[in-house]
Amino acid sequence: MSAATPALGQPGSRPDSTEQVGTPAAEEVVPAPADRREPGDVLLEVRDLRVSIPTAAGPVHAADGVTLTLRQGEVLGVVGETGSGKSVTCRALLGLRPTPRTEVSGTVAYPGLGVDDITGLPPRRLRRLWGRHVAMIPQNPMTSLDPVRRIGDQVAEALGDTVHGAAARRERVIELLRQVGLPAPERRLDAFPHQFSGGMLQRTLIAIAIAQNPAMLVADEPTTALDVLIQDQILGLLLSLQRDLGTSLVLVSHDLSVVSQVCDRVAVMYAGQVVELADTATLLSSPRHPYTRALIGALPGAVARDEPLRVIPGAPPPLVGLGPTCRFAARCELHEAACDEWPTELLPVGAPAGSPSPFRPALRLVSHQSRCRRAPDLATADAAPPTTPKDQGEQR
Amino acid sequence: ACGGGGSSTTAPEASAPAASSEVDTLKIANGVAIDTLDPAENAANESIWLDQNIYARLVQTDPAGTKVVPDLASSWDTSTDGLTWTFHLNPDAKFADGTAVTASDAAWSINRARALEGGWGFLITPVTSVTASDPQTVVIKLKTKHAPLLADLAMYAFGILPQKAVEADKDFFNKTPYGAGPFKVTKLDPDSQLVLTRNDSYWGPKPKISTVEVSVVTNDNTRVLQLQGGQVDVIENPPGNLLKQLSANPKLKVDLFPSTRVDFMQVPLKTKPFEDVRVRQAVKAALDLDAMNTLAYQGNATPANTFFPYKMLYWAESIQAPKPDLDKAKQLLSEAGYPNGFKTDLITVSGDAAGQAQAVVIKDDLAKVGIEVTIQSYEQSTAYTNERSGTNGLGLRYWTNDIIDPDEVATFGADIKGGANSFSSYWGDDATTKAINEARSETDENKRAELYTQVQQTVADQAPFIPLAYPPFRYASGAWVNGFQVSPLGNYNDSLLSLTVGTH
């Protein structure tokens, strides 16, 4: 499948930016497989990822059987309500665990990088991957930079051994900061993080993330802490960098609007599981999971002003001791007795795999997948979910 | 008229022609800081005892504490009316800086001490003038006869000072003071250390050691540990309970020297029920002085029979120390109208281990006759202030002599007009006051003895305060120290002249 994708499909902007980056040095240290950043190749393969965090109340299954693939140059969105396991899952892609005693199972493989499985690897071994091949952009820029060290030093630290010599490193840092749109970077190297605004910090963190031109960026709600205008700037920046560098991007957000603006494909998470996975347009136009439908319907702009908003009754279940059956059942308007017997699985529905992405023809889509037993019924139902008459669904 | 007998003295007689000391430094650890080295102002015993190594006086007390012997004055005469005393100075006497000791230095020094406000001048109130009639002769004139004059002049306060040097530097006593004694000060750090160095101009026999280092170590255990560790040679006041253990150590020895200390219990005569002599006698009869001796002094003291220091001049051996007699005590209490006893406080000085122990025994003893005692410990200053009023309950105090003559203790302890209100008991008795005044100007020893016995007996009967114990001076030293000796007045200057220190 990957061989079929012509490398020429990508616009010429990439060589452009890599030249600026001083590529020769960078390319040498990256292992051979990583060189092949062919759009469409499978970069990341996650299979049945389970993350369970021991707590006093019992193990919390923050990720429960997540299966995903990510291709070179793809932008994957992950949405879901608070506590649905977005952060834990995405951090697990980098080999991070929320607590030292957390148990992780399943496989997280980077075929594109020639890495088999990173689950259970100690940080010592993961370090080869971090920075060079994968990087993260955090949610809260204010707390994500060391408050006592200068900005320049912190960016320089991320260069690894791609650049040698103090002057060269300084040059490279300035260049990176300029690349992320930080005004007058050469005057800001000696600044401390507290002297920066949230937007400037987030730009710095993006500079740190792309310092070694990694194959994949994980951005965990990178704009949630920022103002609308800055959020807009940062999303624009991320998109342009992703395009210029050909990086794959996993973008986590609780805001479907944000995700739908940016991503090729979207994974909807609910209670530790991916409940629906589809390309953005398909997901929005014909969602195949009642939860996705409800999420879309609950947006303030979904209905006219004089009509009440559609709400999802109840609240997500706690992630302790859940069974194999549908976790949305209690809040689902399509719920039937049979749902309680049926162990859910993420299964293909609707459009055939392999059709081109409407945004990026070079990418070919995997099949639309849903965890709902009644997904086929939804295909025929009206795309807009039915209204819930009362707002009094609050339950716990 | 008694030798240095008393309690055990383990130190051997200093062998006269002993070779010079193997180690020429003696290290002493004292428990109390040096308050000042100005003899006229001294108050702390430890400092007083050190003074006597530095400043010679006209006369001095012999090591046994029984008589006055020459010091700077090699001889003296008395006029027939006993009112003019002429002292002839030793022509060899020199201060540590090499200058000669002159009669005018001596007269100046004595007058300085007399004049000092709150100083010791009152002891020699009868003195009208002290003058130098020639460079070698000091003349002292009296208005009345004064029996204790020589004893008084032997006191540290009347040490002879180099007039010029003292007058030239108002910080003289804070730096490296010196006099005409066998040692001079070479380093003074009042709170931690004093170094005495042999005075090479000393006219008398030269000490065998060249240096004495006195350190201040307030914690009792730390002192003992320092001795055990060989860090010091002699320590003052080892804790009583450790004496047995220390003497069991072949490398160490315990030295108990007879002292002039008298422990007594003050009684608030101004308050009920103690204004009744029967109550006081009852309290006295209830006390077990032997038990107190065991618990407070590990049996090393002697139960007190009178308020005069043990075995000093005119001490009345005949008076019996009280023995516990609970029946008599209860009977006296009933007679006084307190068959069921009463409640009272007992003021003690906190941190004084022996005093605390005595207090606990007193509380226990008096409880047996129905008197309930609450022990109130205060830091020394407050304790004494509270006791001084004579109204704040029972109190524990002690006395030590500064001179060998009993005039001082008698005046302070039994003369209501003597300045200390009869040890703050405010007890007075015209006959006793008269007897004390007579004894002061009486020069006949037998008559004095008679008068003082009478005073002691009256006090024992009237019990304005109750003498408890005659504790010894306690020292511990390394076996390598030969000849450390303390006189009943507490000073050890004589022994420093002859002692030797061996290697250890």
Place this chain on the structure above:
Amino acid sequence: MRNLGLSWTRLANLVPVLFGITLVSFVLIRLVPGDPATQILGNRYTPEAAEQIRSSLGLNDSILTQYGIFLRSVFSGSFGESYQYHRPVGEILLDRVGPSLLLVAVTAVLCTLISLPLGVLAAVRRGGALDQGTRVFFTLGYALPAFLIGIVLILVFGLKLGWFPIGGYGTGLGGHLYHLVLPAVTLAIPFSTVLVRSLRASTITVLESDFVTIARLKGISAWSVLARHVLRNAIAPVAVVFGVNLAFLVGGTVVIENVFSIPGMGSLLVGAVATRDYPVVQAVSLVLAVFVLAVNVLTDVVHRLLDPRLAVAVTR
């Protein structure tokens, strides 16, 4: 030149505190029953002599006059003359400041040597043997009276092993330091309990913070992360804890000075209260306070140097 955080406002705030301390110590000591004349006279006490002394010391003047005289003596630097020592208090202080200062300094150094590795390692290997051991050791260290620790140390290291002198202050700087090892350890043990605990906690907080995760994700070694990012951030708040508890340390020296026979300020103060040596009490109070405040300002400066966020935060 970077602003060390020594803002004049901060220093100006200390003035009322110092003033308050002179006032409080002045009044407190006079509230205590007993008077200096009694002390000076001792056995020779007579009411007349006492009265004479009181008036010569100016104790019969009005309390305000006395306070004024005291303040003037402070500004002249002499602090008046000690009743007991008959010397200018300033001179006495000069003798006594050294040992106390040195003791606190050596203790501070020891505390650092003890707490830094223990606190950080306990946090890094949380729940491990070292962590548990540290915990037990310091629970005991906290619950045992310092004087008992001191005596035991003397018994073991002074008498049994003979490594260190048993009390005293020695001569020369080397001698002083040698003599201060045991007392400093004695003080450092309880003091370190607090430092280790807060360092452990702050290290854990820092280890869990976002910026450490980001630093690790740069692919640098664990030691680099610890050395470059964790340490400095973890130490900064502990510097404050140190300053806040300094008065504890100075207070503790009173007991330790007694056990180890060190001629310091604590014993001077206790002795001076006992003898009602008013000028000494007042002067020592003031000097101790200045010392504690000075170290507090110093820890502030250190904190500000460690944490650039505070360097400009003169506002508020």
Place this chain on the structure above:
Amino acid sequence: MTTLVDPAQLGDVRGLSRARWLRLPLPKVLRGRFSLVAGIVLLLAIAVLCIGAPLFTSASPLDIDPLNPLAPPSPEHPLGTDAFGRDLWARVLYGGRYDLAIAFGATIVTLVVGTALGMLAAYLGGWVESVVMRVVDLFFAFPFIVLVIAIVASLGPSLRNMFIALWVASWVGYARIAHGQTLAARRYGYVVAANVLGYSTPRVLLRHVLPSVAPLVIVFAMVDAVGNVLLGASLGFLGIGVRQPTPEWGSMISEGQAYILSNWQLSLVPGIALVVLGVAFSLLGDGLADVLRAEQ
């Protein structure tokens, strides 16, 4: 010698090892909380031993026996006797009553006064805050305890004077903590809402601010209780603890200190008792911190 202020103790429950074996049928708050359970059990054990002292010994803690001082352990005197021939075991048992009294008595007063002052200062602001916090600074800057020790020494030792010393020494810690917590609480939504609803200041302070100030203060109090007992011991060491012949661990340690070279058990036994009490309180403090944090 004031109690060490240890933010870590207040903020850190992360290092607690939750014993898995502790699955006894306990009330819910206690379940799985090793520190809390152990602290309560230890403290209860100490309280039972001390308050029920007559059940565990027939000897009197006060009766002296001049013939039998410093006796070694025997059936009659399980731990031997002290310098006055008093039974050491009895003294330790009865003495604990005073230490418990000190731990609670001294602590509760400073807790209430210090907390109240700190809260008022933070809530009222203005000159009240300036004055109170300046005084707090003053107490933090100057080792007042040294002066107070000296002064109590002059006033004479007694439980009352010791309490005064402890109170003077340790109220500031509470004031500081309460001040900080109240400043934070003032910004909480429910406190703002209480103001908007027109609640009176005492109501806002007692019902709305206090509950969020209390946890930290209480946890600190557990630390402080140990500190107070230790401070009491130091007073005893300087000869100004409780009144003779009252048995109190601190003063027993310091009395025994004079005998440490010959009869070390005189200091060691009350020393161990003190450590056990200290451990009990610090376990309790850890446990409480844990519970209170879980509740938030």
Place this chain on the structure above:
Amino acid sequence: MTALATELAATMRTPLLETRGLSKHYALQRSTRAWLRREPGEVLRAVDDVSLAVLPGRTLGVVGETGSGKSTLGRLVLRLERPSAGQVLLDGQDVASGGGAMSHRLRRDVQVVLQDPYTSLNPHETVGGALAEVLKVTGSVPAAGRPARVAELLDQVGFPSGWAGRKPGQLSGGGRQRVSIARALAVGPRLLVADEPVSALDVSVQAQVLNLFQRLQSELGLAYLFITHDLAVLERIADDVAVLYLGKVVEQGPAEALFASPAHPYTQALLAAAPKLGRRRSTTSAVAGELPNPITPPSGCTFHPRCPAAMAVCREVVPLTTTTATGQRVACHLYPGSTPGTEPPVRPPSTPASGAAAVSHPAPSPGGTR
């Protein structure tokens, strides 16, 4: 009949709550050196000359970036802080000069709902207890009637009254926000100041709470001062909108008109930047640059450094407020009457929207921009 109608019309015109030239200036601490040199202290103008009106039964939405002064405005209205200048009028009466009776009335008529659902309720009080406390303190309901009233209030906000015994810790964010609203309703207010009441909630819960706000308004005739940074929420709930920038109102007007044709370039940027479902975004952004330091705001129009339509005059002259053709009151030099003394306008009034759109105006539906 007619008399009643005119009276009604008159009351409709008297705003329930009005602010006139309201300002809050925080004086920043001066350094001692500045104090010694008698330099003036720095001042942060958190709210600067704000005049707004909330009509009975209507919702005034206030929107702006972080630090624009929204919460400060709310606190001023609630009299949790004293204004540096200006007035707050309740039914046309000045609250500050009205004395005790007036402030008592303010406490009854104006209540608050805050952003953080996790600190807005006392964690130590049960839900029922918190409500009963309000009833007790305000003395509106005798003790016997309180449980019933509590149940009624809870019912009104859609909170199961059987849960009155629960503590906030046992509730979700949405549940807490309902209880906060019930607590505010307990005094019987006419106006709720809601400071970002749904910002911390998930979409699904946010929808529940927004529905609740709207239902209460229609049932009880409540007026809202609704503070938020989320334009989508505002578009749904507000009748009138005020846009704050660095403490100043840059544009205000009826919501419909404002969303349909935003006048001020800042409002336009906000609308352009707000993510919309299914709209494909480009790599360019609505506005460049960061929020300036509020202590040293830019001269002239404070938005000029970031404004895509900035002109020379913007750097120097503070624009006056003027009314646009579509009915918004806007402070921008693009509109006639906002530049003091210069008439006619620099640009024709019809173009501003398209001028801003040239910088970035969103394409209405997803579509490839690359």
